[in-house]
Amino acid sequence: MKMAHRLELNKIGQAKMAYADREIPWHRLGQPMAGLQTAEAMLTAAQADFDVVTTKVAAVDAEGNFIRNPDGTPIIIDDSRATVRVNADGTFDGLATVGTRYVVQQNRECLESALAVVGASSGDAVVDTCGVLDGGREFFACLDLGALIIDPAGINDKIERYLLVRNGHDGKTAITFANTSIRAVCKNTVIAGMKEAQRVFTARHTRNADTVMEEAQQVLKISTAWAASFSSVANKLLSVKMPASGPGFSKLLETVFPEKSHETDRQQRNREKVISLVRALYENDRNAGGYGYTGWSAYNTIAEYLDHYREADPNERALASMSTTSQVTQKKHLAQEVILSLA
Numbered sequence: 320m321k322m323a324h325r326l327e328l329n330k331i332g333q334a335k336m337a338y339a340d341r342e343i344p345w346h347r348l349g350q351p352m353a354g355l356q357t358a359e360a361m362l363t364a365a366q367a368d369f370d371v372v373t374t375k376v377a378a379v380d381a382e383g384n385f386i387r388n389p390d391g392t393p394i395i396i397d398d399s400r401a402t403v404r405v406n407a408d409g410t411f412d413g414l415a416t417v418g419t420r421y422v423v424q425q426n427r428e429c430l431e432s433a434l435a436v437v438g439a440s441s442g443d444a445v446v447d448t449c450g451v452l453d454g455g456r457e458f459f460a461c462l463d464l465g466a467l468i469i470d471p472a473g474i475n476d477k478i479e480r481y482l483l484v485r486n487g488h489d490g491k492t493a494i495t496f497a498n499t500s501i502r503a504v505c506k507n508t509v510i511a512g513m514k515e516a517q518r519v520f521t522a523r524h525t526r527n528a529d530t531v532m533e534e535a536q537q538v539l540k541i542s543t544a545w546a547a548s549f550s551s552v553a554n555k556l557l558s559v560k561m562p563a564s565g566p567g568f569s570k571l572l573e574t575v576f577p578e579k580s581h582e583t584d585r586q587q588r589n590r591e592k593v594i595s596l597v598r599a600l601y602e603n604d605r606n607a608g609g610y611g612y613t614g615w616s617a618y619n620t621i622a623e624y625l626d627h628y629r630e631a632d633p634n635e636r637a638l639a640s641m642s643t644t645s646q647v648t649q650k651k652h653l654a655q656e657v658i659l660s661l662a
Contacts, residue, residue, distance in 0.1 A: 324348065324505035327451040329366060336450030336504070337364035339463075344504035349450065355463055358430045358441045361449040367458055369407070371423050371488045373400045376416060402488045404455045414456050417490035420525045424494055426458040429486040433462060433496055436535050437482055447481065448504055456489040461503045469553045474610045493521040496535050556655070559614030559662050563601055567661045571617055572597060574657050575650050597624050614658035621654040 324346040326334040336349030339356065350364045362368035378386040378394040385393040400421060402414040430449075431441050439445050439462070449460040464480040483503050485495035497519040520535040561567045572594050579586060600620045601607050607616040625647045626636065639645040 325452045326505060327454055334450070335366040336448070337361050338448045338504060339446075342502070344448075346505055349504075355444045356446050357444055358427065358434060358446055361446040361460065362427055362430065365449040365451060367426050367449055367451050369455070370405045370425060371402050371414065371455075372405060373417065373421060373423060374403050376401050402490070404488070412455055414454070415489040415491075417524075421490060422524050423488070424486055424524055426486055429458065429494055430460050430484055432494075432535070433460070433482055433484040436496060437462060437464060448502060450504070452505075453489070456487060457492050458484075458486040458488075459503050460484040467550055467553075469550065469557060469615065474557070474615075476610060476615070487524075490524075493523055495522075496520045552655070552659075553615060555662060556614035556618050556658055559617075559658050560612065561607075561614050561617050561658070561661070562612045563598065563607065567658075568601070568617060570661075571621070571654060571657050575621055575654050593624075593629070596628060597621065600624055600628070614661070618651075618654055618658055622651055625650060 324334070326336050326346070326348060328334055333350075334346075334348035336344075337352050337356070338344055338349050339354050340351040341354065343351070352361065352364060356364070359368075376396040376399040378396060380386055387393055398419060399416050400419055401416050402421070402423065404412040404414055406412065430446070434441055434443065434445070437445075445462050445464075447461045447463040451458055460483075462482040462484065464482055467478045467480060469476040469478065479500045479502070481499050481502060483495070483497040483499050483501075485492065485497075487493065522534070559567070561571075576590055576593055576597075578590065582590070597620060600623055601617065603609075605623070606620045607613070610616050625639075629636065629647075631639070636647075639647040
């Protein structure tokens, strides 16, 4: 039976994961560490600092014996390779079959590249979680980028910032770096972090590692300047007063969810249903009910609806939320513009 967390367990049942002890993961597994750690310390504690190599693939029968040519040579599958984990005790674990162009990116290399992307070094204590999934086929880590505090003297809205790091040895999982506010502690939270991420960079295992890092820096744009810019916009949104029954909030809803020309009765009912749902979301404790009737709460309400409540396939919602060109992202930008116009 597969465990929900999908963490790999070693021979004595210990989960191959390590985490900063400020918060215990929901599954209560892994090695607790005293705060944020260096890459080396976390990889060692999570038993994730193993090597993976590629090998040729030979044909075997149902009993595991080589199928051989008449001259005794084994039959080799020329268009495939296998990824194999080299364990510290000298044993090996077969992981997956991959293509001949597949290039292994070791877990430590992937994590060091992620540190370089955010301007840290392997000796900086910024790694929050680290673990091995699916029998060694996948690796993840979370770098703590520090929280952003919106209106520290008022609502004190704290937004956690992580860089999610993902690497696979299965021929399917790409090298991935993603900006997210979700802490990765298992397979499900890795996926959730990917879906929630504001910026995602992926690269196949057939590309040069240096090029991958340079492109990741450009795509993710992780910098102090970005954080300062985000905080500035958030505080401007926060300064806009927006009562639920006021004209400002009504204008926002009418602009983001406009009436279509020649709207049918069904389309009208659907639009009114959406607006009613968004109004209810605005009033709850996650938004205005907990943080005040402001443009900041209104913007987060629109984003919450678009990311989690609009009628769409869950995978489509996730992809649209991550895309910089989707209609969802355009509506978020439009909401921000409308709110700032009321400042």
